[in-house]
Every structure is written in C-alpha cells, then in structure tokens.
Amino acid sequence: MKRIAISSALLLILTGCASSSDLEETRRQLAQVNQQASTRIAAVETKLSNDKLLEMVNQVDTLKAEVAKLRGDVEVLNYNLQTTQKRQNDLYNDLDGRLAHLEGGPGKQDASQPAAQQAAAGDSQAAPDYDKALNLLRARDFPHAINALALFIQQNPQAPQAAEASYWLGVAHTAMRQYDAAIDIHRRFVEQYPNNHFAPDALRNIGNCQRDLGQMDQAKNTFRRLIKLYPKTDAAQKAKQALARM
Template sequence: MKRLALSAALLLTLSACATTSDIEATRYQIDQVNRQANARLTEVESKLSNEKLLEMVNQVESLKAEVAKLRGEVEVANYNLQTTQKRQNDLYNDLDGRLSHLESAGKEAAAQQAASQPASSQPAAATDTQTSPDYDKALNLLRARDFAKATAALSLYIQQNPNAPQAVDALYWLGVAHTAQRQYDAAIEIHRRFAEQYPDNPKAPDALRNVANCQRDLGQVDIAKATLKRLIKLYPSSSAAQKAREQLTKM
C-alpha cells in the first residue's frame, strides 16, 4: 500500500515537472515569435519611412522640373510678346508713313500714275489721291487705328463701289486692317489676291511682303521664306524686296 502511494506521488511529481517544462518551452517560443515580429515590424516601418522619403524627394524634384518648365514658358511668352509688339509697332509705323504719303501726294503724281497704267476693264490702280467721302472715311479710321471699323468701312466700300478708282487700293488697305487685328488668314487671302490681280500696282510688292509676314506669324516659316524669295524675284528693285532680303537673313 505504501509502495502504491509512493508511485502515485512520484507520477504526479513527474507530471508536474513535464507541465512546467512545456510551459517554459512555450513561453520561449512566444518570446521568439514576438522578437521576430518586432524585428519585422521595425524593418517594415523603416522601409515605409524610406519609401515615403523617396516619394517626397521625387515630388520635390518633379516640382522643381515643373517650375523650371514654367519659367521657360514665361520667358518664351515674354519674348513672343516683345516680338509681337515690335511687329505691331512696325506695322503701325509703316501704316502711318503710307497714309501720310497719301495725304501729301498731289494731283500731278496721280495724273502721272494714271497715265502709266494700261487701259483695262478692271478698276484703275493706286489712285488714293482722288476724293471719295466713303473711302476717305475708311482711311481716317485706319489713321485713327480703329481697325475693326476700318475693316467694315473698307469692305462696304468695295462691295458698293467695285469699279470705283479707289477700289483696288481699298482692297490693299483692307488686308492691312486685317493684319493689324491679327486676322492673318483673311489678310493672306486678300493680299495674295491683290498681288495676283494687280501685279503692276505699286503696292503689289508690299502686298507679297505682308503675305510673308502673316505666314511667319502663323508659324509657317518655310512658306514665308518662299514668299519672300518670290517677292525678290518678281520685284528685285523694290523697297519691299530690300526688306525681304534683310528678313531672310534673320529667319
């Protein structure tokens, strides 16, 4: 009986010892898992931090590139604005000079010009010095640089007086008025038609040069060069041809 009790006690003791060992082993495993989890978490956090930092660096570089691009666009816009303003001023100065010349031209010049023109069923060319209230009104609008109203007045005059002596010159000035408003397509069509229909008109070389300038402002540089070369070939001694040569060296 004593032996049985001793065996039972020994078995219980061994059982208790085995349970404690298992618990310690389990605790050790849990600690190991926790350490591994913490290590992985630290690694992930570090990786995420580096990725965020890299993302921020990329964003900063992207912003720098965008700012540089915008600065370049602003510089180009300023250059284009200055160039456009210069061209506009040149156009205004040219317009003022031509209109002043018209005002100072006398009847003798008109008579000589009329005598030099061959007889034709088409309207007589370049007789701006002849009087016509509607035509003078249109020219006055040009002098005042009221180009929108000048365009309307010239168009109406040509429509109502297709055979009038000033109809040809009105067509030329209509193209100038369109150019001043940057209506380049309309100006090209009008000045090209003027140069083709009235090649002997004193304004024909200037009409071709105006066509080239409008083509240039539309970005059609190669076509503009071809027009300037055609102008030089057709009217080599004209002042417009001299200006065309100077333009070609800068294009």
C-alpha cells in the same frame, strides 16, 4: 515549443510546484520572447520608415521633374512672348509707314500715281465715301475701316479708288492680325493690279503674314518672288532683310 515551455512554467508557478530554477528559466524565456518581439517590432517600424522615406524621395523626384518642365515651358513662353512683341512692334512701325501715305488730308494720292488716275480719283462721285474710309484708317479704327472699305469696294468696283481701297483693306486686316484674310485680299490685289505702286508692299505684306502664321516656306517663297518681280523697290530691300533673319 517556447510558448509551451513558458505556459508550463507559468502553470507550475501558479500551482506552487515550480522550483527556483524553473522560475529563473521562465524569466529567461520571457525575456527572450520580449527581446524577439521588440526586435520584430523594430524591424517592422524600420521597414515602414524606409517605405515612407522611399515614397517621399519618389515624390521629391517627381516634383523636381515637374518644376524642370515648368521652367522649360516658362522659357519657351518668354521667348514666344518676346518674339510676338517684336513682331507686333514691327507690324505697327510698318503700319505707320504705310499710313504715312495717307497723311496730309483726305484723298491724298501717292506722288508716283499717274496724273490721269489722280484726276479721275478727284472727279469720282465715290471719292467722299473713300475719304471717309481712309479717315477711319488714319484714326486706327480698324474694325470700322474694314467695314467701310469693303462696302466701298462692293458698291464701287469700277471706281478709280477701288484698287487702293483693296490694298488698304488688306492693311487693315493685317493690323487686326487677321492674317488669312489679309493674305487673300493682298494676293488678289497683286494679281489684279501688278503694276500698281502698292503691289510690292502688298506682296511683302503677304510674306509677313505667312511668317507670323508660322508658314516659313511660303513666306520665303513670297519674299523671293517680291525680290524677283520688284527688285528696285524699298519693299524688295525689306524682303531681303526679312529673308536674312529667317
């Protein structure tokens, strides 16, 4: 109706038939329409602004959640890195202790090894090949040491050094963090040579590998078995320490 009134007033103005009061009314209506239009435009602009603000708030909340998640992920990664570094340091320290058995020249045997076995090892024609494999292990050339030890065992299964070659093969795989292979080799070593002076260390290495693979229950069982079978050994004492930390 207002549009019709305004149109009629404008028509009267154009035809020269409008009075001053009609002109004033037309102006008032025009001002009212203009005010309404301005109000509506402002309302639309406010709504658009609020919607935009709400969208921005939602985006900020989303970003905050993502940042919080990333911080949590970073903390987990830092913890895992520290744990991995510690285990790696422990591994190399332990490896140094094991390799100390080899120091002093090729073919050196542990003092606890029976004299007859030492003599047989010295007289064996396979001794040079075994010494070469041990030299690679001493040099921390683990990939070539693994190949040399595996070949020695394959070619000389009855040699006096075959048992300890199997043990050192497991150690080399551990150094390469090839834990599944190390577990399999050491497990067979303990089964075949339970009275060998390296058997407690081999069993402990199985537990360490299982722990590093996240197989905590299996690792605990292995450490308990070690303590039961070889209670007076240094390996058993270290197994107790490992259990206390788990």
